[in-house]
Amino acid sequence: MxxxxxxxxxxxxxxxxxxxxxxxxxxxxxxxxxxxxxxxxxxxxxxxxxxxxxxxxxxxxxxxxxxxxxxxxxxxxxxxxxxxxxxxxxxxxxxxxxxxxxxxxxxxxxxxxxxxxDADFYLLNEEKYEVDLYKDHYLSPSLLSTLKTNNKAINVIGSVYAKENKLDNCLLLNTNKSVVEALNGNVFLVKGQVIKTPPLSEGCLKGILRQQLIDIINLIPEYSLEESPISPFELQKANELFITNVIQGIQPITKYRKKQFKNDVAKLLLQKLNVKVRLG
Known part of the structure; x- marks a missing residue:
């Protein structure tokens, strides 16, 4: 109903x-x-x-x-x-x-x-999850692009493109050719002890789980968080990539082009996220 x-x-x-x-x-x-x-x-x-x-x-x-x-x-x-x-x-x-x-x-x-x-709490999906860049259309970074409006044409046709190319998801670029987000969530990159995610000024969605993870990461002394633009060239140098949204939680990316990724940080953050959910 x-x-x-x-x-x-x-x-x-x-x-x-x-x-x-x-x-x-x-x-x-x-x-x-x-x-x-x-x-x-x-x-x-x-x-x-x-x-x-x-x-x-x-x-x-x-x-x-x-x-x-x-x-x-x-x-x-x-x-x-x-x-x-x-x-x-x-x-x-x-x-x-x-x-x-x-x-x-x-x-x-x-x-x-x-x-x-099905899932009450957030579970780690360790199955193959392959992504690539979607470059047919670009996001224009502005305040409107950070909102969840019904104007989601790029997400729709990007999803069709992903299915046609047997991909699990695609990463969207903005007009500056920086990586902004995935089709259905925010994106995080791990390189060494640094965890990066694009700032809102890049045009990414002001994600609820994005902010939850930022708060969690800032409490982990072993890692530092950077909100800064992500170049496509950084993707193949990363140790981990993962996508976040409030329904799935954290979705590790296992493959981008020829690069395979681990999920150690995603697993750590997911544990801490579930603790926060239980206590919240």
Whole structure:
């Protein structure tokens, strides 16, 4: 069942040709992992969503408190019999119908959906995971590129490209030809005792798990964190590469072109991340 400004019955039609999220990509979304009703890193998700709405000049209703959304998400989980399971929760905010490029109103709708997933906590996937660069199109670094909007054409066609070339994922470049992120998450590079990830100024998504790992790495004395641009030439010199998002956690990359990678640091960080989840 969906929650469209309130719980709806199954098979209820809610999308019209005037929906601005559909017609113009005038929408934002958050993907949250729920474990037995507990919403992981929910405060971070909530504040990112509110900040994104402000950037998109959407009107934020007074009712849109963190407690309100938490309650609405739990209603959605309950309606789908998922309060005792793990689930992928998606909140979508779209501006109400009306207007062309210029909206008639800045008021919004919300849609909350939930789908069962298997893993309660984050597991290390040690299976083969091969990536390459996607160079048909480039991200333009700006504040908008750091938001989770419905304008994700490059991620869609990049995913098609990856499937056509039997890749598990692709790394995206910005217009400066720096590595920005993966198709479905942020990217980290390990070289010796240095762990690097692109800064937000490069155009990467302001990832929730990205920030969690930055906080964790900064507490490990053996490693230093650098938020700095990553050149494609650095990839084959790295000891490890891994991708992060809130659903999978940490996905080690095993192969980029002819280079094979280890996963020692990814394994260490995943252990510390799961401890943080249990204690949070």
């Amino acid at each position: 969906l929650n469209f400004n309130g719980i709806l019955q199954e098979n209820t039609t809610i999308l019209s040709n005037n929906n601005r999220g559909y017609a113009y990509g005038d929408a934002l979304f958050e993907t949250i992992k729920a474990v037995h009703g507990k919403l992981l890193f929910f405060e971070d998700h909530y504040f990112r969503l509110m900040a994104s709405m402000r950037i998109m000049r959407m009107e934020i209703p007074m009712t849109f408190t963190m407690e309100y959304f938490e309650e609405e998400i739990k209603k959605t989980l309950e309606a789908n019999n998922l309060l005792t399971d793990s689930a992928r929760v998606k909140i979508q905010i779209d501006r109400v119908a009306g207007g062309l490029y210029l909206p008639e109103s800045n008021d919004v709708n919300f849609i909350i959906s939930a789908k069962k997933i």
